[in-house]
Amino acid sequence: MPKVVVLPGDGIGPEVVGAALEVLREVAPDLTLEEHLIGGAAFDAEGDPFPGSTRDALAGADAALLGTVGGAQDSAWNRLPRPQRPESGLLRLRQHLGVFANLRPVRVMPGLEHLSPLRPEIAAGVDLLIVRELLGGAYFDPRRERGEDAAFNTIGYTRAEIERVSGHALRAAQERRGGLTSVDKANVLEVSELWRETVTARAQQYPDVTLHHEYVDSVATLLVTRPERYDVLLTENLFGDILSDLAAVLPGSLGLMPSASLGAGAGLYEPIHGSAPDIAGQGVANPAGTILSVAMLLRYSLNRGAEADRVETAVQAALSAHPTRDLGGKADTTELTAAVLPAL
Numbered sequence: 001m002p003k004v005v006v007l008p009g010d011g012i013g014p015e016v017v018g019a020a021l022e023v024l025r026e027v028a029p030d031l032t033l034e035e036h037l038i039g040g041a042a043f044d045a046e047g048d049p050f051p052g053s054t055r056d057a058l059a060g061a062d063a064a065l066l067g068t069v070g071g072a073q074d075s076a077w078n079r080l081p082r083p084q085r086p087e088s089g090l091l092r093l094r095q096h097l098g099v100f101a102n103l104r105p106v107r108v109m110p111g112l113e114h115l116s117p118l119r120p121e122i123a124a125g126v127d128l129l130i131v132r133e134l135l136g137g138a139y140f141d142p143r144r145e146r147g148e149d150a151a152f153n154t155i156g157y158t159r160a161e162i163e164r165v166s167g168h169a170l171r172a173a174q175e176r177r178g179g180l181t182s183v184d185k186a187n188v189l190e191v192s193e194l195w196r197e198t199v200t201a202r203a204q205q206y207p208d209v210t211l212h213h214e215y216v217d218s219v220a221t222l223l224v225t226r227p228e229r230y231d232v233l234l235t236e237n238l239f240g241d242i243l244s245d246l247a248a249v250l251p252g253s254l255g256l257m258p259s260a261s262l263g264a265g266a267g268l269y270e271p272i273h274g275s276a277p278d279i280a281g282q283g284v285a286n287p288a289g290t291i292l293s294v295a296m297l298l299r300y301s302l303n304r305g306a307e308a309d310r311v312e313t314a315v316q317a318a319l320s321a322h323p324t325r326d327l328g329g330k331a332d333t334t335e336l337t338a339a340v341l342p343a344l
């Protein structure tokens with residue numbers, strides 16, 4: 001029986017994961033689901049945001065489903081030494097699983113264009129995939145340093161790190177519409193020069209993929225003015241973090257955005273939004289991003305594409321009839337989930 005480790009985390013994490021589990025149990029009742037601690041909740045219980053008990057549970061797992069980690073700006077967790085903060089638990093989880101390719105699909109579902117704050121003719125038909133490198137760059141800089149009057153985080157990449165994530169993006173482009181845009185800052189950064197050169201070389205093996213290179217600042221504009229230009233976008237860790245939050249305005253809300261993080265072993269599935277301390281505990285969080293992450297889990301880790309399709313179609317129908325508050329509607333977490341279940 002496939003095993004999924006469930007990590008609700010902090011803030012709205014338990015609320016959106018609770019909703020997603022209702023859906024997962026319905027479409028895949030045979031799974032073994034095991035709940036464990038991560039983030040601030042894990043620090044409070046065990047003094048470590050990525051405790052040994054969670055690490056051990058992942059050993060035999062096929063996939064992990066994560067909610068969110070982190071507290072409000074003024075939370076006590078943010079005064080802890082960096083390695084003990086909730087976000088460090090998430091970074092260690094990603095590193096432990098070796099998930100270097102983070103897939104963040106951005107799809108405006110047909111009929112739901114009106115949920116976007118952008119003009120419907122801009123949002124209509126958007127279907128792109130951001131492939132974000134997840135284990136390198138400034139996030140995992142071994143030379144990071146905080147001094148009294150100076151601090152450093154270096155964006156460093158090796159050719160091997162760029163090659164492995166490029167392979168993922170090229171294969172994704174091949175399976176989609178054959179377009180790959182590699183996003184960098186090669187007009188200024190040496191690391192981007194290596195990035196561009198490596199992606200170009202790797203793309204030679206994929207003659208059916210059309211590769212373009214664009215600068216990240218320009219992509220930021222074009223993503224919200226002419227998003228139809230893009231099929232697959234490949235970029236480094238920090239650029240991908242920022243561009244994927246930006247791209248969330250296309251479907252209408254951060255709360256709609258799922259992700260899959262893949263490497264050699266178990267995959268990690270999580271919504272891209274944070275713990276939303278401003279609405280945590282109110283029961284109003286949009287669970288769609290987490291439910292759609294469950295669809296990605298079914299597709300990529302369990303090879304259950306038909307069930308994944310069912311979940312995506314049900315979310316689309318539920319959102320259309322019951323838009324949540326972040327989308328200008330009235331539905332709360334329970335109401336949206338209750339609308340997804342019968343539509344499965």
Ligand code: NAD
Binds near residue numbers: 072255279286289
């Ligand atoms: P956030 O994504 O938590 O919230 C940004 C805004 O979007 C807020 O107004 C929030 O209410 C809203 N929002 C987010 N998800 C929503 C949902 N599902 N439904 C309705 N509204 C939603 O970003 P932030 O406020 O910058 O960060 C809060 C905390 O979350 C910080 O501690 C941060 O480090 C952490 N964080 C964690 C993750 C993660 O666990 N993967 C991701 C991003 C931020």
Ligand code: IPM
Binds near residue numbers: 070090272
């Ligand atoms: C995300 C989040 C994380 C990141 C943080 C919480 C470590 O913003 O998943 O996008 O920056 O990767």
Ligand code: MN
Binds near residue numbers: 241242245272
């Ligand atoms: Mn982010």
